[in-house]
Amino acid sequence: MIVNNVLDLSSQVSSFELFTYDRGFVERVGRDYFRDIDYSLTVVEFDHHLEAAAQDGARLTPLEILQGITNYRDVEGAIAGLEVLVVNGGGYFNELWCQPHRVIKMLKMIAPILIAEDLGIRVVFTGNSYGPFGPRSAFLINILASLRNAVFYARDRVGSIAELHAIGVPESRVRFVPDDLFILNDRLNLRRRELELPDSYVAFETYQPIDVLASRRHVLERFDAQMSGRGLEVVTVPMYAGRGGQDQAEWLAREFGWRMSSLDSGYLTLEDAREVISRARILLSERYHGLVLALANSTPAVHALRSVMDDKWYYYRKSLGIIDTALRGVPYSQREFMATDPFQALDRVGTDLEEIQRVQGEWFNKGLQANIEVARETRRRMLEDIIGREHPRD
Missing domain, CATH: 3.40.50 (Rossmann fold)
Incomplete structure (x- = not known):
């Protein structure tokens, strides 16, 4: 990045x-x-x-x-x-x-x-x-x-x-080297805006075409009711303007009243993305970048894999890669972090939110912070390699 x-x-x-x-x-x-x-x-x-x-x-x-x-x-x-x-x-x-x-x-x-x-x-x-x-x-x-x-x-x-x-x-x-979104520069960590966010909410990111969202309206309605029943709001996290997420978030706001993160720069800034995701009870995301930021901030997440070139290997490999980086050395189930489509993810979270939070939270407690420190050191060594102070290959 x-x-x-x-x-x-x-x-x-x-x-x-x-x-x-x-x-x-x-x-x-x-x-x-x-x-x-x-x-x-x-x-x-x-x-x-x-x-x-x-x-x-x-x-x-x-x-x-x-x-x-x-x-x-x-x-x-x-x-x-x-x-x-x-x-x-x-x-x-x-x-x-x-x-x-x-x-x-x-x-x-x-x-x-x-x-x-x-x-x-x-x-x-x-x-x-x-x-x-x-x-x-x-x-x-x-x-x-x-x-x-x-x-x-x-x-x-x-x-x-x-x-x-x-x-x-x-x-x-x-x-x-780990994905650099997993280890943000300290200057980014110091940049914060006061965002108007609910006290308790789930975050949802999608760039499914609006006609597809409309065709699965019953899933969205069910999820909305399940979150309302828990006293939770839904905040959408569009990462790009137009069809890259903003159009979908605006449609969801009109249809369900879900709050939408700001795109003042034409894209979701790193500090706003981190703030929205880190304060959420859970993130449901189609974009790999959302999963990375969730893991970096100990936020439970379910990543919905999109099909690319007729299969899901493109997203599966990099998504499992960041999960493995975050939880290396900790026994975990990849089923808890990934779904095969966003509507499956919505149904799973709507039904099992507390269990997903509990299970992922236990895994985070067993090794996430230690692995973040390992990732930070690995990135530092790569930066020294770039400027000419090379290290032997791990």
Whole structure:
């Protein structure tokens, strides 16, 4: 995550060059979080022929990608002065992000990496997921496996590390680090807003299409009645504007009177997300990021896995990965933290809220805080690796 990485590194790094496919979003983030940090922003641009070929499923070589950058000299010039190129954590390197609706964004992340590779500049992938791969991502496998100056930090031990080994990345260049949302920078922990929240509530995040929500209205009504019967309100936690959660939250507010978290910046800020989730009795979330923040704040959670590319492995692997990080060494049941759809999750919480709280709370008490400290130290070691004080692989 760009915010956590920049803030964590800013005590050791004097200036940053940021590369992106979305200028508007990064500029908003910069206004919110980087006001006292020296940074420049470069947007990678491609010609239309490359974009069309990528969307048609072409197995592009690094040469074709590099030749398709219309502002190549600008990007190369910005990279040439770097000591290290940091690839922010996330779940980009897989079959999903090679589909027509996302592949251009993924290539704009790959392009600076390829230039850094040519210039002999070290590349550090920070807490990414890798895979599942498939036919459209075959070219991406070849690119990742061919990088000679890269270190790959994976944020889960469930599938990502095995995927990297399987595609030929040497074991010596593959390392584990927890998702950085699990260990927020101290400056983020100090940022707080006074939010108008109920005294007792459950938090609910969804980005299901509104017509799907409407078709399952009876489930939502039942859940609303079950929470009201316990004296609990429902607070929705939209993480992005429009169809990414805001539209759904506004519909739920109109139909059921559920309160909605603010999106003043066009997205849910880290401090607001943490505040809403940490004070909730439980979180029901379709987004992996909600699960991470819930575990980091000892909030019971049920994560509803969405299907991606006809199965649930994309979300299952990274979600089980963060559960394993939080409760490593503690016997637990993954069934208590995940559901196969959001309506199943609503029914489970509506029926068994107190039991879910009790069981997850017992597991948290047995090892969560100790594992958070281990995660904090693991991240610290990765940051030292980035700035050149390398540690041996765990």
